[in-house]
Amino acid sequence: MDEQQPVTPPDRSRDDPPVRVLIVDDHPLFRAGLKAALESAEGVAVVAEAERVADVPGAVARHRPDVVVMDLSLPDGSGLEAVRRLCAGERAPGEQAPPVLMLTMSDDDGNLLAALQAGARGYLVKGAGREEVLHAVRTVAAGGAVFGGEVAGRITALLAGARMREAGQLFPELTAREAEVLDLVARGHDNRRIARELVVAEKTVRNHVTHIFEKLHVATRAEAVARARDMGLGDASGPGTGLQ
Missing domain, CATH: 1.10.10.10 (Winged helix-like DNA-binding domain superfamily/Winged helix DNA-binding domain)
Incomplete structure (x- = not known):
C-alpha cells in the first residue's frame, strides 16, 4: 500500500535458506490460508503452527523460526503477552528471540501502541493482501520493521501522545x-x-x-x-x- 514505509530487507538469492515462519492463530482455516499464501512464494517456509500463548515458547525452541506471525486474541490470553514472554525469555548466549509480526483484526490505537511497547516489529490488520503480508514477513525476518497502511500514519501521533503523558508524569x-x-x-x-x-x-x-x-x-x-x-x-x- 502507498503509505507503507518499511525498512527494505536485503535481496535474497536462490541459494539463501528459506525464511522460517511460525504462525500463531487460533482459527484453523485462517492458519491454513495464511500458510498456503506464504508457501506459494519462493523462499518462505511455515515450519510450525500454534494456537495458544502457552504453546509459543516450546514451538520457538523446537523449530527456531526466523519470524513469528502472531494474532492478538488467543484462547488463553493476549498475543501481546506471548511477545513479552519471547522478549524476556532465557536464551543461550548470543541467541536472540525471533521477531514478531502482529497480524490481527484489531486496528485499535491502544493495541497498536501496546504491541510496539511489547517488542513487536510489525503490525498488519487482517485483510492485508498476500504481497503485503509476504513483504512484511521478509522485512521483519531481515531485521526491519513494517506497519500496514491502515496504521502507519497513526504511529507518530501515538508516540507523541505517549511522550506528552510521560512528561506530565515526570x-x-x-x-x-x-x-x-x-x-x-x-x-x-x-x-x-x-x-x-x-x-x-x-x-x-x-x-x-x-x-x-x-x-x-x-x-x-x-x-x-x-x-x-x-x-x-x-x-x-x-x-x-x-x-x-
Missing part, C-alpha cells in the same frame, strides 16, 4: 499543556515552531515557557532542556535549544 507540577511544551523544548524546537505545532500564538508559547521556568526553578532554556533530558525527554542529539 513533572507533575506542570499542566498538561506545559508538559507538552517542555517535551517540544527538550526536542530542540524554538518557540515559533512550537507555536506552529500546537496551533497557538507564539506569545502563548512564551507564557508557557515562563511558567515552566518558574515551576522547575530554572533561569534559562538550556537549564530547562537539561532537566528534561536528564529525565529522558527530548533527543539529546537534536538541534540547538534556541532562544526564549
Whole structure:
C-alpha cells in the first residue's frame, strides 16, 4: 500500500535458506490460508503452527523460526503477552528471540501502541493482501520493521501522545499543556515552531515557557532542556535549544 514505509530487507538469492515462519492463530482455516499464501512464494517456509500463548515458547525452541506471525486474541490470553514472554525469555548466549509480526483484526490505537511497547516489529490488520503480508514477513525476518497502511500514519501521533503523558508524569507540577511544551523544548524546537505545532500564538508559547521556568526553578532554556533530558525527554542529539 502507498503509505507503507518499511525498512527494505536485503535481496535474497536462490541459494539463501528459506525464511522460517511460525504462525500463531487460533482459527484453523485462517492458519491454513495464511500458510498456503506464504508457501506459494519462493523462499518462505511455515515450519510450525500454534494456537495458544502457552504453546509459543516450546514451538520457538523446537523449530527456531526466523519470524513469528502472531494474532492478538488467543484462547488463553493476549498475543501481546506471548511477545513479552519471547522478549524476556532465557536464551543461550548470543541467541536472540525471533521477531514478531502482529497480524490481527484489531486496528485499535491502544493495541497498536501496546504491541510496539511489547517488542513487536510489525503490525498488519487482517485483510492485508498476500504481497503485503509476504513483504512484511521478509522485512521483519531481515531485521526491519513494517506497519500496514491502515496504521502507519497513526504511529507518530501515538508516540507523541505517549511522550506528552510521560512528561506530565515526570513533572507533575506542570499542566498538561506545559508538559507538552517542555517535551517540544527538550526536542530542540524554538518557540515559533512550537507555536506552529500546537496551533497557538507564539506569545502563548512564551507564557508557557515562563511558567515552566518558574515551576522547575530554572533561569534559562538550556537549564530547562537539561532537566528534561536528564529525565529522558527530548533527543539529546537534536538541534540547538534556541532562544526564549
